[in-house]
Amino acid sequence: MRNSTPDGENVSTFLRQTVEGAFRRHGLWGRGALVAVSGGIDSVCLARLVAALGSEGLGPVALAHVDHALRPGSAEDAAFCRDLAAELGLPFRYRRLDPGTRRGNLHAWARAERRAFLRREREAMGLGCVALAHHADDQAETVLFRLLRGAGPRGLGGMAQWAPPFLRPFLAVWRRDLERLATSRGWPWREDPSNRSPRFARARLRHEVLPLLEAVRPGAKAALVRSAALVARDDRVLSAWARDWEGRFGVEEPEGWRLPAADLGNLPDAVRFRVYLAAWARVGADPSLLALGHLEAIDRLLGPEGRPRWASVPGPACVCRSFGDLWFLPERPAARLPALALAGPGARAPAGRFDVVWVADEGAGGPSIAVPPGRGAGGVRLRPRRPGDRLHRAGRTAKVKDVLMGARLPPWRRDQTWVVEDEAGILGLLGPWFSAGPDAGPTRIALADP
Secondary structure, three states, X not given: OOOOOOXXXXXXXXXXXXXXXXXXXXXXXXXXEXXXXXOOHHHHHHHHHHHHHHHHHHOOEEEEEEEOOOOOOHHHHHHHHHHHHXXXXXXXXXXXXXXXXXXXXXXXXXXXXXXXXXXXXXXXXXXXXXXXXXOHHHHHXXXXXXXXXXXXXXXXXXXXXXXXXXXXOOOOOOHHHHHHHHHHHOOOOOOOHHHHOOOOHHHHHHHHHHHHHHXXXXXXXXXXXXXXXXXXXXXXXXHHHHHHHHHHHOEEOOOOEEEEHHHHHOOOHHHHHHHHHHHHHHOOOOHHHOOHHHHHHHHHHHOOOOOOEEOOOOOOOEEEEEOOEEEEEOOOOXXXXXXXEEOOOOOEEEOOOOEEEEEEHHHOOOOEEEEOOOOOOOOEEEEOOOOOOEEEEOOEEEEHXXXXXXXXXXXXXXXXXXXXXXXXXXXXXXXOOOEEOOOOOOEEEEEEOO
């Protein structure tokens, strides 16, 4: 990273080449970009540079702004960004948040809402990335802040320049470069007063702690950024190892992703925790939501087999240990299936993503159980299991609970298995994951496509 700053037009040339190089280096040239703008000097510079590159081969460019509605003047920031887009002749996407709807930490909520909006807009517009204006000073602050919070290598590696779909072209650029460019061109920008408020830890790090560190040890900010790059390099190697393992040993299931607990336990801690992050991302969840305590909660599931256990992690994604597997799920599976009734052969009842049908024996294609001669004369009922239910099969009697446990079904699959009964008692068990009952009969109770 440079320590000297070019002047005048040299600044413009340097920053233009820096931004173009970031797009080209990550294979994003020609695919366009959605630039997130706050109205601050960094995002204004990025918007103007990216807009100029748009007509030179970068592709379509649009601006997006999220008004967090957390302070007076935020509406004026939004108007400034809208005017900037109009001046540059670019499409503008806008969303105003409602803090009254938030849950949990305010800033974490605002960040999650902002990122979700930017992802949706980028995808809807078919653009290659969301361009963010974080610069080297932001990187130094981030690393120091995370160090003070006791972060591990994932946090101390700082922000990545390319973390799909987010690209940070300015990450190796100091704020002073952006100030010289904006001043030399006469570009206006907005100032967020909260960036100087001592109420916020980041503001105190920026205006009190980092200047003191620079006075004690000149070049301290550059050293923090350099250390982050070294940590990130090692983290990438361990993460690649973890992703490779997760891809080879994991099993895709309709509900999510399944990993063998015993094999996980044989991995070094540093790799195993990164496997959790990879599996979490695979089911569409945001790995940045998992703090060390969450990863440790997942790791505690690797103990001996027993009752199904759930890790305490931020939803809606979830992690469950069931028998010998660790399950990563995008959300908690649906509750028990509803009770249904079939009056006789030919009857059909809808049950969500499938129907339950009573058909001739040769007409059953999916999971099914037979209805022996003499059974089902008054119709059949399908209901959730109850304590004490017993299944009679092949001259033996077993608790329904034991039959489902013997099949090593995770708890939600057990809950999605009906008990099928007629007036004489239980005929069998039927569900999308498991069936057990009579093998032969003139008709069958089966699952079918709607």
